[in-house]
Amino acid sequence: xxxxxxxxxxxxxxxxxxxxxxxxxxxxxxxxxxxxxxxxxxxxxxxxxxxxxxxxxxxxxxxxxxxxxxxxxxxxxxxxxxxxxxxxxxxxxxxxxxxxxxxxxxxxxxxxxxxxxxxxxxxxxxxxxxxxxxxxxxxxxxxxxxxxxxxxxxxxxxxxxxxxxxxxxxxxxxxxxxxxxxxxxxxxxxxxxxxxxxxxxxxxxxxxxxxxxxxxxxxxxxxxx
Amino acid sequence: xxxxxxxxxxxxxxxxxxxxxxxxxxxxxxxxxxxxxxxxxxxxxxxxxxxxxxxxxxxxxxxxxxxxxxxxxxxxxxxxxxxxxxxxxxxxxxxxxxxxxxxxxxxxxxxxxxxxxxxxxxxxxxxxxxxxxxxxxxxxxxxxxxxxxxxxxxxxxxxxxxxxxxxxxxxxxxxxxxxxxxxxxxxxxxxxxxxxxxxxxxxxxxxxxxxxxxxxxxxxxxxxx
Numbered sequence: 001x002x003x004x005x006x007x008x009x010x011x012x013x014x015x016x017x018x019x020x021x022x023x024x025x026x027x028x029x030x031x032x033x034x035x036x037x038x039x040x041x042x043x044x045x046x047x048x049x050x051x052x053x054x055x056x057x058x059x060x061x062x063x064x065x066x067x068x069x070x071x072x073x074x075x076x077x078x079x080x081x082x083x084x085x086x087x088x089x090x091x092x093x094x095x096x097x098x099x100x101x102x103x104x105x106x107x108x109x110x111x112x113x114x115x116x117x118x119x120x121x122x123x124x125x126x127x128x129x130x131x132x133x134x135x136x137x138x139x140x141x142x143x144x145x146x147x148x149x150x151x152x153x154x155x156x157x158x159x160x161x162x163x164x165x166x167x168x169x170x171x172x173x174x175x176x177x178x179x180x181x182x183x184x185x186x187x188x189x190x191x192x193x194x195x196x197x198x199x200x201x202x203x204x205x206x207x208x209x210x211x212x213x214x215x216x217x218x219x220x221x222x223x224x225x
Numbered sequence: 226x227x228x229x230x231x232x233x234x235x236x237x238x239x240x241x242x243x244x245x246x247x248x249x250x251x252x253x254x255x256x257x258x259x260x261x262x263x264x265x266x267x268x269x270x271x272x273x274x275x276x277x278x279x280x281x282x283x284x285x286x287x288x289x290x291x292x293x294x295x296x297x298x299x300x301x302x303x304x305x306x307x308x309x310x311x312x313x314x315x316x317x318x319x320x321x322x323x324x325x326x327x328x329x330x331x332x333x334x335x336x337x338x339x340x341x342x343x344x345x346x347x348x349x350x351x352x353x354x355x356x357x358x359x360x361x362x363x364x365x366x367x368x369x370x371x372x373x374x375x376x377x378x379x380x381x382x383x384x385x386x387x388x389x390x391x392x393x394x395x396x397x398x399x400x401x402x403x404x405x406x407x408x409x410x411x412x413x414x415x416x417x418x419x420x421x422x423x424x425x426x427x428x429x430x431x432x433x434x435x436x437x438x439x440x441x442x443x444x445x446x447x448x449x450x
Binding site: 051060063065066067069070071073074077078089090092093094096097100101134 | 276285288290291292294295296298299302303314315317318319321322325326359
């Protein structure tokens with residue numbers, strides 16, 4: 001009997017995409033279940049992630065795991081093919097450091113830059129750009145954060161890899177450009193054109209339309225930084 | 226030649242204490258270097274943790290690692306004795322989930338409850354108590370979060386184990402009590418009386434005095450939630 005691997009996700013969620021991408025990179029077959037995050041989460045999602053009530057959840061042989069970085073670590077231990085973490089303990093610590101930096105600092109800073117009140121914008125943009133500059137230096141001339149192959153930091157930073165530029169396109173606020181952060185900008189092209197990544201990302205047009213919905217929600221006060 | 230293990234820390238930092246406690250639990254010899262966090266961080270700390278400029282930093286054979294949870298994972302891989310993470314991959318994912326929950330949700334919520342503006346207090350206290358209730362349920366009748374032995378979740382939750390009750394004593398704001406959260410309260414006693422933990426915690430009187438300094442800083446507007 002085959003193993004049960006289910007992902008509870010949302011098509012436009014970079015956190016969901018992390019899990020889906022890692023499963024595809026590792027060649028693990030899975031069933032995908034789309035969640036309606038706008039007021040209609042499934043009873044199963046709430047049962048499997050009662051603390052955060054968020055996607056993604058990975059269900060493996062009946063056992064649920066939440067939090068995308070925790071899921072990635074679990075996947076790395078469970079499915080050994082195509083490692084997404086370095087073998088060496090110190091390199092692994094560095095990869096974990098950068099993935100954590102992305103979640104703790106970059107994501108909130110970038111989010112705030114887009115969705116903060118107008119009078120906080122300048123400072124928020126500065127902080128977001130500081131984070132992007134730090135990412136640029138972490139890339140340090142490599143093709144991917146993981147070196148020649150995509151690793152956990154590339155997967156964690158997928159929001160910058162794909163979503164950021166689509167949000168810039170809709171809002172007109174440019175944080176990341178080839179002029180400001182050439183290496184990071186080049187990396188976003190490498191990332192979205194990677195054969196496995198390409199097949200897992202939302203269609204660009206659909207994402208742009210969805211971004212407009214988010215912008216409208218922001219303008220109606222439904223989204224705050 | 227022996228290996229070089231240095232900790233850059235601050236005596237009253239629960240994050241520093243995580244690293245020191247794990248080293249002691251594992252029986253690893255180390256050199257400790259106290260940092261002056263109030264305006265006089267050492268050039269070495271800034272060199273070893275240029276991104277966050279914070280304690281703790283673990284220096285192992287010349288290589289620096291920052292972020293206490295990242296350090297704990299590195300230690301677990303480097304020094305196998307007295308494991309602080311479960312062997313089973315799923316149990317390990319759960320331990321990582323709870324350690325992350327502690328850092329992402331509990332710590333900020335508790336911190337906010339103490340140091341927010343008065344008009345936000347009630348809501349902040351509610352949120353902090355929700356987090357403590359979740360921790361109480363995660364403990365689920367066990368002696369430690371790790372079961373019979375202290376594990377990474379106990380280590381991560383050390384702020385609740387020791388610091389919280391000392392801050393309550395100084396501020397008069399009681400979030401955690403034996404009445405409200407009996408299991409968690411009992412756990413804090415188990416934690417501080419554990420033979421290794423006991424030897425690594427700051428002296429209670431010194432901590433209480435330091436808390437008064439923090440309260441004064443808060444009242445002067447130097448600390449915000």
